[in-house]
Amino acid sequence: MQSETAETGPHEHAPLISMRFLVIATCLVFFLAIASTAISYAGRIYGEQLSLAGHSESREILAITIGRDQLSLPTNAIRFEQQRVSGPAEQVDLYLLWPEMTGYDKSLRRRFDDLSQEPSLIFLQISQSTMSRDMSGRVSAIYAHLLEPQSDPGPSGLTLRRFKPGAGFDGEALLTASRIAGDAYAVRCLLPVKASQATDGDCQRDIHVGEDLTVLYRFSSRRLGDWAKIDEAVRNYVGTRATPAPSETSHKMRPIPSTKSSS
Numbered sequence: 502m503q504s505e506t507a508e509t510g511p512h513e514h515a516p517l518i519s520m521r522f523l524v525i526a527t528c529l530v531f532f533l534a535i536a537s538t539a540i541s542y543a544g545r546i547y548g549e550q551l552s553l554a555g556h557s558e559s560r561e562i563l564a565i566t567i568g569r570d571q572l573s574l575p576t577n578a579i580r581f582e583q584q585r586v587s588g589p590a591e592q593v594d595l596y597l598l599w600p601e602m603t604g605y606d607k608s609l610r611r612r613f614d615d616l617s618q619e620p621s622l623i624f625l626q627i628s629q630s631t632m633s634r635d636m637s638g639r640v641s642a643i644y645a646h647l648l649e650p651q652s653d654p655g656p657s658g659l660t661l662r663r664f665k666p667g668a669g670f671d672g673e674a675l676l677t678a679s680r681i682a683g684d685a686y687a688v689r690c691l692l693p694v695k696a697s698q699a700t701d702g703d704c705q706r707d708i709h710v711g712e713d714l715t716v717l718y719r720f721s722s723r724r725l726g727d728w729a730k731i732d733e734a735v736r737n738y739v740g741t742r743a744t745p746a747p748s749e750t751s752h753k754m755r756p757i758p759s760t761k762s763s764s
Contacts, residue, residue, distance in 0.1 A: 556605040568629030569712040571746040578604030592628035620721030630715045637685045699723045711743035
């Protein structure tokens with residue numbers, strides 16, 4: 502009996518769970534808690550980025566130099582993420598709400614993302630001038646030889662003429678007007694058969710602003726009734742944000758992906 506007691510006694514007092522197991526289990530729980538927190542945080546950050554869909558809500562002012570001009574632009578007005586950096590550039594693309602002329606805001610997200618909304622965006626592409634004449638200046642020098650002779654009345658005092666087949670502007674029309682100030686207005690449009698088929702950028706016009714900038718801007722043909730107000734707003738928006746560039750940076754440029762060019 503004594504030998505049996507001696508053999509079984511130590512096992513009766515041994516702990517059911519070893520200290521080593523407790524340490525491992527505690528470390529595992531701690532690791533899982535950290536991992537869960539990290540996943541939750543990463544998911545929230547990714548979710549925010551996904552919800553922005555490439556937009557930026559930042560209103561930080563960036564100093565972007567294009568040729569002989571320096572532009573002070575809010576980050577949330579710059580359309581492409583890779584262009585949201587200060588420094589020399591070949592071009593910068595903007596998108597602005599009409600008529601507010603403001604950049605992206607989360608509270609107005611549907612107006613930027615939902616194509617079924619009333620067209621309310623104006624797209625700007627700002628680059629160094631490569632042509633001596635803007636679109637208005639090219640009417641008599643170039644476009645007049647490419648247009649059909651007949652004209653039709655357009656919206657809000659505009660005159661509409663269509664391009665000849667094979668002129669390189671198939672399906673487009675040129676709408677022009679003479680303004681009180683004496684300068685001409687011209688815009689090219691791909692006019693849809695039905696107004697409901699208009700896109701956010703089926704009309705385009707380019708103007709010269711600042712020291713040596715060309716601003717190509719696009720808007721919906723459904724906004725042609727606002728042509729004079731849009732032209733003034735675009736000219737003022739860029740003109741008030743453009744100053745002569747420092748000479749040491751005006752010759753340096755960083756490549757920026759191009760979107761649509763003008764002719």
